[in-house]
Amino acid sequence: MTKKIIGVIFGGKSPEHEVSIESAKTVCAELVNAGFTVLPLYAPRTGGWRLVSRKALTAGQKLSGPRVEPSFEAGCLVKQGGGRLRPDAIFPVIHGATGEDGVLQGALELLGVPYAGCGVAASAVGMDKVISKELAAIEGVPVLPHVVIRAYQRPVMGPLLKKAARMGFPLFVKPVAQGSSVGISKVKKAADLRKAVEYAFRFDTAVIIEKGVDRAREIVCGVLGSAARASASVTGEVVPQGGHEFFDYEAKYLDDNGMKFLLPAPLAPATAAAIRIFSVKVFQALGCCGLARIDFLLAPGNEKKFWFCEINTLPGFTSHSLYPRLWAKTGLKPAAVLKRLIKIALKERAARKRLSIARK
Numbered sequence: 001m002t003k004k005i006i007g008v009i010f011g012g013k014s015p016e017h018e019v020s021i022e023s024a025k026t027v028c029a030e031l032v033n034a035g036f037t038v039l040p041l042y043a044p045r046t047g048g049w050r051l052v053s054r055k056a057l058t059a060g061q062k063l064s065g066p067r068v069e070p071s072f073e074a075g076c077l078v079k080q081g082g083g084r085l086r087p088d089a090i091f092p093v094i095h096g097a098t099g100e101d102g103v104l105q106g107a108l109e110l111l112g113v114p115y116a117g118c119g120v121a122a123s124a125v126g127m128d129k130v131i132s133k134e135l136a137a138i139e140g141v142p143v144l145p146h147v148v149i150r151a152y153q154r155p156v157m158g159p160l161l162k163k164a165a166r167m168g169f170p171l172f173v174k175p176v177a178q179g180s181s182v183g184i185s186k187v188k189k190a191a192d193l194r195k196a197v198e199y200a201f202r203f204d205t206a207v208i209i210e211k212g213v214d215r216a217r218e219i220v221c222g223v224l225g226s227a228a229r230a231s232a233s234v235t236g237e238v239v240p241q242g243g244h245e246f247f248d249y250e251a252k253y254l255d256d257n258g259m260k261f262l263l264p265a266p267l268a269p270a271t272a273a274a275i276r277i278f279s280v281k282v283f284q285a286l287g288c289c290g291l292a293r294i295d296f297l298l299a300p301g302n303e304k305k306f307w308f309c310e311i312n313t314l315p316g317f318t319s320h321s322l323y324p325r326l327w328a329k330t331g332l333k334p335a336a337v338l339k340r341l342i343k344i345a346l347k348e349r350a351a352r353k354r355l356s357i358a359r360k
């Protein structure tokens, strides 16, 4: 049997560009381990896609190569200077904006090539901290009280700030559709609230003010599968370290000792079981497919109180990322996880193709 060809798209226009390159290194190597042929497609910050060598990627060399463009008409990738690439499936490994929010998934839909992970709507919803919470809440998943301020309300936000202040401090102020803790502030008093909201507006056109959980414990859970057969990994606990009051951008990416990862999370079995069940509920409520990491906040000293914090539909996949480590601890090695994801992508595409596009 000929090996299936998987295009791995990575890089992208987000603060997580470098993380994406690291994720792609692992994904490409593990896809090869799983028996696939890999086409590494690098998306520089300036835009477009380039076919690069796996050797250059692995060695951390400068990534350059011929431009590759999607031909929506031919349903394939056209290489600069001639030649067509017809991957059997594509694996998007771009975290954050344009890769994790449905934009890239939309382009892949137009191309008609199967792709791993969540579809357009689930990716977009997963990126939106308000809509994802609303959908989770409908399914009975606990979420924290919050107030949303949209751009049109910015000139008259006074009453909304007052409403938010009534929830009690600390409050967390965040751009609605960002990631990597960009634009997030922990606000301890009313006098600092407006400034934090203005800061978050630098990164998005909508801002969420959320009731803060002081000294929150942060529990993460990986979900893998189709919606019908989604399973949850063991839970893990992320502990910010080195003076970081919460999991800010520095703790995530710049400070080598910014976090400690406890695997499995030191939780009572009933708490871990509940979080795993809620993780699958969030995954299904948002219409996710393939993979997602679901993050929860837990009240210190009271395991009965926890809330859904956010979902990452394209979680980091570097060798030390949480998602592959959660699954390894659950008994599934990275190559096996990726194999599952490709299988689901092919099945999903086949099912979508069977949908009627006729009027009746």
Ligand SMILES: Nc1ncnc2c1ncn2[C@@H]1O[C@H](COP(=O)(O)OP(=O)(O)O)[C@@H](O)[C@H]1O
Binding pocket: 144, 172, 174, 178, 179, 180, 181, 182, 184, 210, 211, 212, 213, 214, 216, 218, 246, 247, 248, 295, 297, 309, 310
């Ligand atoms: N309501 C909250 N209470 C306590 N800590 C929070 C709250 N919201 C966010 N945080 C802290 O901020 C971090 C980033 O927030 P999160 O919602 O996960 O956004 P991002 O998408 O940027 O990761 C969390 O990991 C946590 O440390």
Ligand SMILES: [Mg+2]
Binding pocket: 180, 181, 295, 310
């Ligand atoms: Mg987060």
